Amino acid sequence: MVDSENFAIADLFSLAGKTALVTGGSSGIGLNLAKGLLINGVRVVIASRKQEKCDEALQELAPLGEVSAFAADVTKPEDRAALLEFCGAKLGSLSILINNAGSNWAAQLQDYPDEGFDKVVSTNLNAVFSLTRDAIPLLELAATEEDPARIINIGSMDGLQVPIVQRVPTFAYSASKAALHHLTRTLAVDLGPKHITVNAVAPGFFASRMTDFVFDKYLSDIEDECPLHRIGRPEELVGIVTYLASRAGSYTNGTVIPVDGGTSVSKGKRDWME
Numbered sequence: 001m002v003d004s005e006n007f008a009i010a011d012l013f014s015l016a017g018k019t020a021l022v023t024g025g026s027s028g029i030g031l032n033l034a035k036g037l038l039i040n041g042v043r044v045v046i047a048s049r050k051q052e053k054c055d056e057a058l059q060e061l062a063p064l065g066e067v068s069a070f071a072a073d074v075t076k077p078e079d080r081a082a083l084l085e086f087c088g089a090k091l092g093s094l095s096i097l098i099n100n101a102g103s104n105w106a107a108q109l110q111d112y113p114d115e116g117f118d119k120v121v122s123t124n125l126n127a128v129f130s131l132t133r134d135a136i137p138l139l140e141l142a143a144t145e146e147d148p149a150r151i152i153n154i155g156s157m158d159g160l161q162v163p164i165v166q167r168v169p170t171f172a173y174s175a176s177k178a179a180l181h182h183l184t185r186t187l188a189v190d191l192g193p194k195h196i197t198v199n200a201v202a203p204g205f206f207a208s209r210m211t212d213f214v215f216d217k218y219l220s221d222i223e224d225e226c227p228l229h230r231i232g233r234p235e236e237l238v239g240i241v242t243y244l245a246s247r248a249g250s251y252t253n254g255t256v257i258p259v260d261g262g263t264s265v266s267k268g269k270r271d272w273m274e
Ligand SMILES: NC(=O)c1ccc[n+]([C@@H]2O[C@H](COP(=O)([O-])OP(=O)(O)OC[C@H]3O[C@@H](n4cnc5c(N)ncnc54)[C@H](OP(=O)(O)O)[C@@H]3O)[C@@H](O)[C@H]2O)c1
Pocket: 023, 024, 025, 026, 027, 028, 029, 030, 047, 048, 049, 050, 051, 053, 054, 072, 073, 074, 075, 100, 101, 102, 103, 123, 154, 155, 156, 157, 202, 203, 204, 205, 206, 207, 208, 209, 210, 211
């Protein structure tokens, strides 16, 4: 291929003809990622627990491309098995697995229940490990040395630094996301030889059901903490995922990429800059 074709954005960042599973694809960040993939020619399966939410999302997504939805709780082994069977039947193979489903629990330390801690860690960490392990055969069917299959884990800037804005601690959430970032690195080393890359994206604040309540109370604090003084826009996550899933990102492996406007490297508002 001559440089002019090799370096042209339309080809370098192309996702055409790929297949993807987006967990938690029925709302928020996952729904936007599913839209971005569909608009760019990827055949997509979304999954989340509630059938009703899957159906609603499907209505929104169907005009954009070839998409199906499957109601599954990723923390349940039988649901994961049924989901992967569905993906096999619908897509044949998986070029992209986006582990996006996540949950949170906020409480003061003395009131923080074991059930809350277990729920968050089992969704944000354990289920990602188990689903990824069991998805390997489908990913291998799409993986080549030239064009590896891609696993993209949605971590969080809260896994890079101790969150400060919410006022109420989220012990399990930050611990689960930090562990997910490191799981990403260990899986990348293990799966690289199979031509499967594994990377994580660590978002800052983006509008979703998870953040509605936080924005109602603390939006101006969130903006103050961010050097760009705003929350993220959906296309800023679609962009990084497109990079990671395309030829442009095929040699990027084992990374955790913050997409947070610089919040995780800032220590907050600098009064002297006003
Ligand atoms: N929004 C942000 O500012 C932000 C920042 C950093 C990281 N993140 C991460 O981004 C990801 C998406 O979060 P979001 O903000 O878009 O929140 P959201 O709107 O609440 O979306 C969460 C999605 O996950 C699904 N889900 C939850 N538990 C599940 C389970 N056990 N099995 C299958 N699906 C499940 C939900 O659908 P059901 O209820 O139908 O299951 C929903 O589709 C999460 O991993 C979150 O930690 C978000």
